[in-house]
Amino acid sequence: MTAATGIGARVKRKEDQRFLTGTGRYVDDLPLARATYAYFLRSPHAHARIKSIDTAAAKKMPGVVEIFTGKDTADAKVGGLICGWVVKDKNGQPHKAPPHPVMAVDTVRYVGDTVAMVVANSHDEAKDAAEAIKVDYDVKPANVDLAKALAKGAPEVHAEAPGNLIYDWEIGVKADVDAAFAKAAHVTKIDIVNNRLIPNAMEPRAAAAEYDKGTGNYTLWSTSQNPHVLRLILSAFVLGIPEHKLRVIAPDVGGGFGSKIFCYNEETMLTWASSRVGRPIKWTAERAESFMTDAHGRDHVTHAELALDKDGKFLALKVETIANMGAYLSTFATAVPTYLYATLLAGQYTTPLIYANVKAALTHTAPVDAYRGAGRPEATYVVESIVSKAAKELKMDSAELRRKNFIPANAFPYQTPVALQYDSGNYPPIIDEAIKIADYKGFEARRAEAKSRGKLRGIGFSSYIEACGLAPSQVIGQLGGGVGQWESAQIKFNPTGNVQILTGAHSHGQSHETTFAQIVSEKLGVPLENIEVVHGDTATTPFGMGSYGSRSLAVGGSAIMKAADKIIAKGKKIAAHLMEASVADVVFENGVFKVAGTDKNVPLGAAVFAAYVPHNYPLAELEPGMDENAFYDPANFVYPAGTQICEVEIDPDTGEVEIVNHTAVDDFGNIINPMIVEGQVHGGIAQGVGQALMENAVYDKETGQLLSGSYMDYTMPRADDVPSFKLGYKVTPCPHNPLGVKGCGEAGAIAAPAAVMNAVHDALAPLGVTHVPMPATPLNVWQAIHGGK
């Protein structure tokens, strides 16, 4: 029966019914009796001293309940927001950790910084009142340009971080790399900027908080990817509300892409203020606020050099990066350009020596943190750009140069020079498959045909590796991470045989309600319709780490497998009792316990019923009930890998780039639901295409005003900006988790930017163009063609 619903089946999603009929429940949809509404007054300046805040007139406005400023939170000793990952610099010193108050007290440090919170009877009244607050600012020079952020004399963001330097970090042995460069037959160099992105989940961030005076309990509804982690941070570091008195619920969440991992000012303020106001408080970001205050992504300036021998073998890679942290350190900001970036610089290659130096800089801009791929797209852009450029310089075929340097299949597990040990992989068949699907052989004919129409056609490769499935807790701890990275699961049978799976992971588009149910359906032989997945509520689900870093299936799914094993083990004992057999003789197949070689059998449902109605039951040895939980801490990261091939046509008159073909072949290990995996890849590619061709968070370099602060200024990929994608798979099962799965959530976004940009460079190569900045907007392309004129 599991053929249609179990592992590998293209099961239609359980969550679709409510989303298709308008009955999903997102945070803003919650009906809360007597609710008040918060509106945040934000700084219009990138850098200013607050001389005074006058709320007197605003407090008299209609409907206003209360107004809070940074003075109130400082007086109440509300803790600051934390950065949960300590990165040690070159000299072993922990990174600089400037304070991050939930509301600005005397200084604002980016446009959008939180200055006051108005609570009123309606959103509109709160917003009206915020306009009546008078803030006297002493505007200071702003430090906005990342390339100059660390230069002498740049305006300082925090006194605690002299020269705006958060850390100067390195990995690898520079002298060894330099020695390899000295012997190189060829050196390829690139200077690239990984453009800053604004995540733009379609549901804006939102929160609602309620305080129960009778019990002293707080409830926070938040658009969170990890409600337990949010509760832990709020309890242990920020508000001091004990964890058992704070319930965090992340109901239906409309996309996250990393931006909803972090603990933000607004949800903190709502929770804190809910007991003071004595009524529930709701807040939903306007899109303009999302642009200004959601943690942004990427934003690196990088110089890299690749040393090759005369045959094109990579000898060494040297990378120098400045990474933007923004004005405050967001929850995991420090880890993104170090352990999630530089450790991936080996890519799919045998490059024996790698050195990377990363300087993290503060600027007067919104905080920067993990965004779909987090560090790995940046690494892939460096590696795959420089490899393609080397191929051009050496007049080698781009695919051939990659093949020549791939880690061979028999070399796994493979220790890279940058800390990671790749567990499994087989890269040549992936690129072969991609070449086949993309009809690489036919490309030159297509290029010639395009030329006859006046179009420049180019093709680009991107062979990515990622480390995801975060992660072995002890490794995370050694690298400075402040949390464990296991995941939890509980499988709870009801007496009538249906099942609840409670997970610490969180779904905000990833389809856990379907995928996790398929796992249990396959493993325990329970029909899919009898399985319900519960997630997102700290009061009902076991403590878990949430969803990010493509970890839900590899880590959370593995926890479910472990819990299912415990169900089977207990069921065997019950069944053995019922069949008067030895436990050792009982086998479990397709949902039925059997004694091998006999016709005795007990369906799982009967064992469950016996466990809840234990009239004939081995009570002396076995507890009643069928409810097992498990925690799974992975042995290693998982290492999905793949190759994307992008084909573009460029109109040399306008600089407009059109993607005419985009192929992705991935190795995600075993696949539970191909339909869902394909959807993840499609979305990831579109986000990567967005980065490559149109998306760009731009601040005015003098004033620090966010110039790309709406959908009219920040170009989101629309349906006619992307083609239909061509996908393929190769499978090398992960050897160290019970499902043999890797992760698929970020891959598309990791590989796509380099594939697109390499295609753009290939198209423009006949004109002698060697560098187009990302995003390759019509303007950037046109300027590259016309020599910057």
Place this chain on the structure above:
Amino acid sequence: MTISVAMTVNGKSVSGKVEARTLLVQFLREHLGMTGTHVGCDTSQCGACVVHVDGKSVKSCTMLAVQADSAKVLTIEGLAASPDKLHPMQEAFRENHALQCGFCTPGMVMSAIDMVKRHNYQLDEATVRRELEGNLCRCTGYHNIVKAILAAAPAMKSAGV
């Protein structure tokens, strides 16, 4: 100052008192508690709020509630004949995995239905992609949304909707 409005929403007569500035989407969500229609931006770009007003797709964040006075409004909640019998467009979205987080979905579905009708059930991929310019999705890369709409067009025709 409040103004009285009355309209038909999903076949039912509704009325309420609103401020002059109250948007149609606010009226639906906050006054009627019909939260299926979403708000994803403040510049009329994302399309999460699309509903039908007198048979035409409208961004309900760009229309005042008072402008919809006396109108017939159809929202995502009123689309399916019953929970078991979805509209062919809803069915096509499910069949083709054209939704992930579900947030843009109500607007996508409402826009798509209008698109199919305006093109007299005859669509090709390029047309669908061009017509979707008023609806943003961050999850699906549009691939499966386009597929779903192309599949729904003939299904709508044969179902006579």
